[in-house]
């Protein structure tokens with residue numbers, strides 16, 4: 001197969017790898033990367049349950065509006081799509 | 096091209112009047128400095144409550160409710176009923192006095208027992224001393240106002256121009272309006288510029304004693320079902336409802352910062368905080384709710400807090416409609432009356448002379 005456009009993926013300079021936890025399970029990410037993005041890459045799409053009917057919800061707008069990606073960090077409910085990944089970050093389901 | 100009537104301001108008052116005038120055979124145009132329905136009409140709390148209407152405006156509010164019901168789904172209308180709460184003896188006395196007068200004015204308001212209240216709204220605080228209920232109350236979605244009226248204007252073949260601020264008004268045989276999109280000529284004009292009425296009338300050297308309030312509304316994240324009706328407080332300092340998507344809209348006339356002349360207003364943390372504290376007192380489960388956004392809008396009033404609806408004092412052919420307390424509720428109706436008046440018909444209910452003596456309380 002011939003690649004018609006340059007492979008930009010090779011040009012991405014990743015920051016240092018870090019490990020954080022989601023509901024107690026280890027997830028690999030990169031320091032400073034977007035938390036919703038890191039979880040998405042790790043296949044963790046189901047971030048919370050809808051308040052009205054309990055259905056599974058995850059990152060939708062990725063810009064801090066829809067509130068479907070909210071998680072709990074240090075007891076605070078925050079938007080995963082507006083949070084940066086750090087080493088040892090403990091992320092829990094918000095509800 | 097000379098229009099029969101040029102309407103300055105494309106909020107609920109301007110658009111509603113345009114529809115009536117066009118039905119009556121007039122050729123009208125609606126001009127707005129921004130987009131249609133993005134002033135107070137587009138950012139308000141959308142509460143349709145007879146319990147917070149002024150007694151003398153009750154007949155207008157009742158008719159307004161009927162208009163909203165007829166507009167229905169397209170404006171997000173919901174008739175949920177509504178409770179107004181008192182948390183202590185003083186508030187209970189206030190509630191008793193106010194709601195009795197409103198009931199006498201024709202609003203189907205009743206006082207309810209604690210049991211009725213608990214059955215209706217189980218998530219309310221136990222601290223309620225007395226409560227009134229009105230089955231007619233509900234809400235519509237203000238953010239749909241512009242879209243709704245835009246469609247109506249198009250259907251009726253009414254011309255409108257957005258981003259078309261009127262910056263000068265000249266009058267010889269006709270009115271000549273200066274706008275960034277050229278001069279508009281019209282036989283009559285209707286000033287429906289909401290909180291911007293004062294500077295607009297000043298273009299014709301008419302002084303209208305209009306003041307602008309900066310009301311604040313807050314929306315929460317989606318919550319599990321917490322209430323099914325519109326909840327208010329005896330003082331009027333709280334209105335609250337939960338939308339179908341689970342978000343709660345919280346208002347109550349708390350004041351933000353800024354003036355209409357300076358552009359968009361700003362939210363003041365100092366007033367949002369007590370507003371939310373009151374909401375949380377009424378419904379304790381709100382304690383865990385996160386706030387998504389607070390915003391402000393400008394609401395106009397004159398010293399006696401009654402509408403301006405009639406002839407602009409001293410300028411033949413010029414009319415004004417605005418400063419209506421609860422103007423979202425009453426707007427669709429009073430704009431019809433205004434249209435009828437301009438068409439030379441007798442309005443079904445009396446209008447409110449903009450040339451009255453505001454200090455004397457002549458209404």
Ligand SMILES: Cc1cc2nc3c(=O)[nH]c(=O)nc-3n(C[C@H](O)[C@H](O)[C@H](O)COP(=O)(O)OP(=O)(O)OC[C@H]3O[C@@H](n4cnc5c(N)ncnc54)[C@H](O)[C@@H]3O)c2cc1C
Pocket residue numbers: 103104105106107108109126127128129130131132133134135136137138139140141142143259260261262287288289290291292295309310311312346391392393394416417418419420421422423424425426
């Ligand atoms: C935050 C808030 C909450 C409220 N909550 C409720 C509620 O729950 N229930 C209720 O019944 N009422 C409520 N109200 C009141 C209600 O929203 C208003 O009374 C009503 O929308 C006023 O409509 P209007 O058409 O007069 O004004 P607006 O909707 O403000 O329209 C005026 C229009 O004129 C335009 N304009 C101004 N100057 C010019 C110019 N020189 N040239 C061209 N265009 C111009 C503006 O751009 C604007 O679009 C609330 C108001 C606010 C601000």
Ligand code: FES
Pocket residue numbers: 036058059060061062063064065066067068069070079080081082
């Ligand atoms: S994905 Fe919408 S707020 Fe995060």
